[in-house]
Amino acid sequence: MNRGTPSRRRNRNTLRYGGNRLRYAGIVALFLAPSLVPLTLFTLVPMVSSLWVALHDWNLITPMEFVGLDNFRDLLTDGGTWAAFGHTLGYIAGYLPLVYLLGLAAALALNTALKGRNVFRAAYFLPVVTSWVVVALLWRWLLSPANGLVNHLLGLVGIDGPGWWTDPTWAMPSVILASAWKDLGFVMIILLAGLQAIPGELYDAARVDGTSAWQRFRYVTLPLLSPSTFFVVVISLINGFQVFDQVYVMTGGGPAGSTEVVVQQIYDLTFRYGRAGDASALSWLLFVVVLIVTIVQVRGQRRWVTYA
């Protein structure tokens, strides 16, 4: 990161071009403009105007009406907002442990001298490169209450399968199941990289000390894997708070609003109810929540993350 910027280099650059400042400014502009102009237009301007919209009542058609922080106040007193955050947290509470444990199991299994492990690795990873819409449709079909494969198989062993995404109780578990299936390959790859970085001598030494396999896992593998675990948790939480594609396709927030997560609510507020101001306010609320959660984790990592 800092190899390009020691002062020695800076001096040479300045010396070299000090005589022709205008020309140098032109070169800087030439290199920066291709990214700076689009980033300004399509990210920075929307960022700022989103805050502006959040301070107004606006149905996207009639003129905006300034309301100050009312949108934020309304959101905080609106049961829908709390319900949406509740559903999102429910999703995370199911998804994160499931995807981590499955990913860890796959990583541990593939970190052995297994024949064909590259083939297995490729197979487990395939859903990661598949688009969310494809995966969501596939699982909607697999979990179709009447003719879906899952209930068909359950029927063969005498179990009467639930209504999955048609049933308010089972809709969120359906989304969680599909999400964990899609993302476990991603978690596996990150953890596999972490496992391969653990020096073999540590296991040898632990063996000499007469430890059991469980003890080696608990006192060597888990602590040394903690930086990878930390990374997975941070990324999964960010993605979890922003969950949308699979919900939109599998349930559309239903049934009976049981999977109405925050981003689904932002979408509905804007494009179904024409409440752009509230939607912008809610999206900033979400952003702040994610930011705080991430900062808390980065701060808290000292307690449980071991850097070798």
Next chain:
Amino acid sequence: MRRALLYLGVTAGALVMLFPFAWTLITSITPGAGLGTPDLVPDDPGLDAYRTLLDAMPFWRILANSLWIAVASTLLQLVTSAMAAYAFARLNFPGRNALFLVYLATLMVPMQVLVVPLFIEMRELNLVDTYAALLAPSIASAFGVFLLRQAVAQVPIELDEAATIDGAGHLRIFVSVVWPLIRPALATFAVLAFMSSWNSFLWPLVVIRSPELMTLPLGLSTLHGQFTTEWDVVMAGSVISIVPIAVLYLAAQKYVIQGVARSGLK
């Protein structure tokens, strides 16, 4: 014994991961799938679903859209990001660090925050329902700048200096010295950019209306709206969506997995 169990476990796992893809294919060639659970080997396989699909939607066009948008946005992001990366790593100008922080800040704002104002902006520019709107947010990538800046910084400065002595300017150094040397990072970033464009859903959903301009994820989701219970048609669309990315993934597997492992982005 333990090895046998291990093999049994990973094979069962692979089956759970791969069988749903086979099921997609089986469903798509089972006429009338959705009225009942399809058989593992269809009695009377047929391509009716694919015909219905292509009558209902310009699906080849949608596939082509997805492909060219992904290729175009990847190339654009590679060039714009690598150039900015060069500026941040090699050029010295006032406010450089502050500007880099601005780039980083845009990285932290999710698409969900941008989607409403961006839609309004596109409406003001009369670009709603155009390719330009689809492409606009992915011309530049702050993440790419961040990733490639590291790579540029690791190119030995002595190479730049040698080229300078030979009379090369910055543009020349960028093109003939730096670009070839950061190729592994470019490949990693290209894979991630391609995947994110290929899979992008929320923005196309918001900004595109006409079927001829849709990308695959959007086309598929509207397809499902039309054929709610005709799963053979929906799965035929899925098959067409999966095949190109699966082929690409198998061909570039090493880069894909490395890219994801390195950056942690999907």
